[in-house]
Amino acid sequence: MNQEIKVMVNGEKRKIEVKPTDILLDVLRNKLGLKSPKCGCGRGDCGTCTVLINGKSVKSCLVLGIEVDGQEVTTLEGLMDNGLLRVQEKMLEGNSFQCGFCAPGFIVMSHELLEENPGPTKEEIKEAMAGNLCRCTGYTPILEAIEKTCGCKE
Amino acid sequence: MGNLKYVGKSVVRQDGLExxxxxxxxxxxxxxxxxxLYAAIVESPHANAEILKINIKKAQGLEGVVRVVTGDEFPYRFGLYMHDRYIFAQQRVRFVGEQVAAVIARTPEIAYQAAKLVEVKYKVLKPVLSVHDALGVHQDFEVEKNNMIHPDLSEYKHVPWFFPKDKTNIAHFRKIRKGNMExxxxxxxxxxxxxxxxxxYAHCAIENHVAVGLLDHSxxxxxxxxxxxxxxxxxxxAEALSPLGLTHKDIRVITPYVGGGFGGKAGVSMEILAAALATTVPGSPVKVLWNRSQEFVNTYQRQGVNAKIKVGVKNNGEIVALEQLLYWDAGAYVEYGANVVNAAGLSATGPYRIPNVKIDSVCVYTNLPPGGPYRGFGYSEFLFGLESHFNEIAKKLNIDPVEFREINAIKEGDELSYGAKMNPNGLMEAIEKVKKEIEWGxxxxxxxxxxxxxxxxxxxWKAPAMPPNASSTCFLKFNEDASINLLISGMEIGQGYFTVMGQIAAEVLQIPPEKIRCVTPDTDRNPYEWQTVASHITWSCGNAVKRAAEDARDQILEVVHRALNKKIEDLYLEDEAVKSKTERxxxxxLKDFVINGIGLKDGTFRGGPIVGRGMYMPEFSSALSNPETGQGGKPNVHYTVGAAACIIKIDKETGKVQVPKMVLAVDAGKALNPDLVKGQITGGLLQGLATVLYEDMxxxxxxxxxxxxxxxxxxxxxxDVPDEIVPIIIENPQSDGPFGARGIGEHxxxxxxxxxxxxxxxxxxxxxxxxxLTAEKICMTQLTRRD
Structure with a gap:
């Protein structure tokens, strides 16, 4: 039943044995030990499992492991090769997170936004982050950190 | 308090980088x-039923299944304030989703598959799904025994401040009687x-409940x-599993970071399953991981309430009497939720000076999921009615609603509904500042x-709801470089607890907060803490940390005195060093001696590793009072108060509410870290908006x-974020709080x-x-209004 897939994970070529039913989130966490993506709902509602496939954000709880054969998968762990991202620095300074469980998903998502659109408006930031749930912060300090990162327009 | 170097500063979170x-x-x-190993739970599909038979044969036979466990193996009850909850259902299920049996297997998939093979035969009974049905038709609320959700209620062990009513579905009846109502x-x-x-309502922390248990071979x-x-x-x-011979010494609880709590992860709910199941498979850890649906159903929910309010007022707006009858839908098990009912009953006057008060706060069993603690602990629920009703009264008296509040707002020294006195507070200042910011009028x-x-x-307003002897402890240990580990057992659930505990120790010892690290709890190592609930941890554990730091400081000065013959009264701490007022x-x-001591000329040393110890328990608190009147005790240590206002825009056609501005002023006593206080304000306001505008079970x-x-x-x-949030911090010091601080998290x-x-x-x-008050309801109310 197991199938071998070849995936570029955080810049490194990996061969992984997966079952056809294995969820990408579980493959990342349990087979590769990448624990920053987390499960909050298991059905694509909360965004705390957000990772990048070929630079595009996905909810990794909605993707099968075998689907990423031959693709590039990036988690928060893979975004910090050159130290903290600017958006992370702003989030640290701004005490943006409380319990921190949703933080990896938000950071991956904001990274994608800023790669695609380095100068988003406040509304564009809100729209881009609307698929990631946070119950602690009221979102304001997270949004402010992203705004500060890009010197945001109204 | 002089100049504070670290307390009162918006330092970056200690856990921020992690x-x-x-x-x-x-x-x-x-x-x-x-x-x-992984456990899957067999859940009741019925809200009220007798369990006739459980057949585990098919499940047991599946390859990869290690063990199937039913209630027969654990006929025990447990609970925080009342022992009414079962590890597994015994003969009867009381809500949809209740745990009936469990399968332990090598993989989660096998466990879920096998759980479906467990056959449970039920005799389905009519569920009691409302407070109305549970209270029955008789004036004394007595119901037939077969309509009692807990027929053995009178046998349940509970705290002395609960008053269950025999032969009813009432688990606790809190009465307050003050003055002469008639x-x-x-x-x-x-x-x-x-x-x-x-x-x-549901807490909806993003992390679901999870517990892993391991009974090792020793x-x-x-x-x-x-x-x-x-x-x-x-x-x-330890209480629940004592029949198995397990004691406190044998049990160890390790709690890393928590992905949100809001009360939902207080006490014990599903974790009892991991503890019990682990004892059936010695040598192997067992994981019980809730999915989002189980998270909603089988942890705690915020209880519903029906409130009947009657208020007597003078023409000038002065309130002379308040009657609040609160009937709480507390669910199938109330071991924690009954104390929510109790807390609300004590404080259902809101922050007002009212000479004559009658409150009934009634904890009613229903066949809905167990109620329990949720940020606000009953206060959000009774204040919705009270604060709405006060606006209606003001309108009828033709008095501005804020003026009506100013006339009746409670002040320091005023008598509370149970007879104790109100603590110092900045309620009037909060009203004034919020009024100005929102441009009231x-x-x-x-x-x-x-x-x-x-x-x-x-x-x-809100007071911490806790037993009178709830306590906090801290061990403070120095490292070679004069950095510090704080061993405490409160939980960093996002509020910033670790950061402010670090700031408190930093202030006393004059060490930068960056050199202090708090250690997540392990009951084998970190000293006792009651729980991280009730917004009491900044105040209570803050006192323990301050005392531990003072203890360490005293040890430091003493060893310098002893080794170098300096007068203690001349010595003080500054910039990570001991200095003297008389010798410039x-x-x-500190790094020269806090571990290895101070060397003397003869080659010997004085001192050794500095370990501070601090404890706090509010020795003035008492929950004992007259059960018929509620008078006599001091059940609440203090109240935190404040005021809030908003501007909203409503689309008349759709009923959709937008929030351009919210303002909230809270009297923090002393904001140990203003940025973290503001974080609680922005987060709490949106969680409040969630309950009023969007969420609905x-x-x-x-x-x-x-x-x-x-x-x-x-x-x-x-x-859904408001366009503008203005947090206002007011500081009227709490005399028994660390640097004057009191809690603000739930408020x-x-x-x-x-x-x-x-x-x-x-x-x-x-x-x-x-x-x-959803858009749909606003719209429908608009359409059906009579004028």
Missing amino acids: KITGAAQYVDDLDFGQHL EAFKSADHVFEDEYSVPR KRLTLWTASQSPHTQRHLF KKDKSSDPNIKIGKGFSLF DFNLP RFDKNGKLLNSNFTDYKIPTTL TMIPVAPMIGNAIEDALGIRMRHMP
């Missing part, structure tokens, strides 16, 4: 090795009565739990005729929750529902009495 890099570990991030209502110029209701039971309450969990596990008008603008106002050049860095006619996921139970997203959510209700009334002239 959390933004994904390094922070939560229970499900820990590795438990190849031996890890005469007061007679003397009133007007009496206004109304009814309000608040439904159930009979040590270790639990890793996502919890607000490591020591309380150990105690409840100034009417805004939209240029769009379809958009109506309204303003709403509400006061709030004396400067002994829907049950079907058989008691099954219909919306146990984020698709159907919508919590706010970035698109920021409490005023939101009534202030939105009041703003809707201001905008549209309609009073909505039944939460939530």
Whole structure:
């Protein structure tokens, strides 16, 4: 039943044995030990499992492991090769997170936004982050950190 | 207090870097090795039924199944304030989703598959799904024994301040009687009565509950739990599992970071399963991981309440009497929730000076999921009715609603409903500042005729609800470089607890907060803490940390005195060193001696590792009072108060509410870290908006929750954030708080529902009495109004 897939994970070529039913989130966490993506709902509602496939954000709880054969998968762990991202620095300074469980998903998502659109408006930031749930912060300090990162327009 | 160097500063969170890099570990991030087993739970499909027979044969036979466990193996009850909850259902199930049996297997998939093969035969009984049905038709609320949800209620062990009513579905009846109601209502110029209701809500922390248990071959039971309450969990596990010979010494609870709590991870709920199941498979850890649906159903829910309010007032706006009858839908088990009912009963006057008071706060069993603690602990629920009703009264008296509040606002020294005195507070200052910020009295008008603008106002208060002897402890240990580890057992659930505890120790010892690290709890190592609940941890554990730091400071000065013959009264700490008021050049860095001591000329040393110890318990608190009147005790250590207001825009056609501005002023006593206080304000306000505008638990006619996921139970997203939030911090010191601080965490959510209700009334002239106040309901109320 197991199938071998070849995936570029955080810049490194990996061969992984997966079952056809294995969820990408579980493959990342349990087979590769990448624990920053987390499960909050298991059905694509909360965004705390957000990772990048070929630079595009996905909810990794909605993707099968075998689907990423031959693709590039990036988690928060893979975004910090050159130290903290600017958006992370702003989030640290701004005490943006409380319990921190949703933080990896938000950071991956904001990274994608800023790669695609380095100068988003406040509304564009809100729209881009609307698929990631946070119950602690009221979102304001997270949004402010992203705004500060890009010197945001109204 | 002089000049503070670290306290009162918005320093960066101690756990900030861990959390933004994904390094922070939560229970499900820990590795438990190849031996890890997974449990799946067999749940009741019925809200009320007798269990006739359980057949585990098919499940047992599936390859990969290690063990199937039913209630026969664990015929034990447990609970925090009342022992009414079962590890597994015994002969009877009381809510849809209740645990009946468990399968332990090599993989989660096999466990779930096998759980479906467990055959349970039920005799289905009629469920009791409302407070109305549970209370029956008799004046004394007595019901037939077969209509009692807990026929053995009178045998349950409970705390002395609970008053269950035999032969009823009432688990606790809290009464407050003060003054003379009859005469007061007679003397009133007007009496206004109304009814309000608040439904159930879910906490929705993004991390689901998870617990891993391991009974090793030496009979040590270790639990890793996502919890607000490591020591309380150990105690409840020890109580529940004592028939198996397990004691406190044998049980160890380890609690890494928690992905949100809000009360939902207080006490013990599903964790008891991991503890019990672990004892059936010695040598192998067992993981019990809730999915989102189980998270909604089988942890705790915020209880619903029906409130009947009657208020007597004078023409000048002075309140002379208040009657609040609160009937709580507490669910199938109330071991924690009954204390929510109790706390609300004690404080259901709100922050007002009222000479004559009658309160009944009644904890009613129903066949719905167990109620329990949720941020606000009953105060959000009773204040919705009270603060809405006060606006209606002000309107009828033709008094401005804020002025009505100013006339009646409680002041320091005023008598509370149970006879104790109100603590120092900045309520009037909060009202004044919020009024100014929201431009109270100034009417805004939209240029769009379809958009109506309204303003709403509400006061709030809350006291920590806790046993009178709830305590906190701290060990403070120095490292070679004079950095510090604080061993404490409160939980960093996001509020910033670690950061402010670090700031307190930093201030006393004059060491920068960056050199202090708090250690997540392990009951084998970190000293006792009751629980991280009740917004009491900054105050209570803050006192323990301050005392531990003072203890360490005293040891430091003493050893310098002893080794170098300096007078203690001349010595002080500054810039990580001991200095002297009389010798300018004396400067002994702490790192030179806090571990290895001070060397003398003869080659010997004085001192040794510095370890500070601090404890705090409020010795003035007492829960004992007259059961018929509630008079006599001092059940609440103090109240934190404040005021809040909002501006809303309503689309008349769709009923959709937008929030351009919210203001909240809270008296923090002393804001140890203003940025973290503001974080609680922005977070609490949105969680409050969630309850009033969006969220709503829907049950079907058989008691099954219909919306146990984020698709159907919508919590706010970035698109629902108010345009502007103005946090205002007021500081009237709490004399027994660390640097004057008191808690503010829960409070920021409490005023939101009534202030939105009041703003809707201001905008549209309609009073909505039944939460939530969704767009749909606003729209329907508009369409069906008579004028």
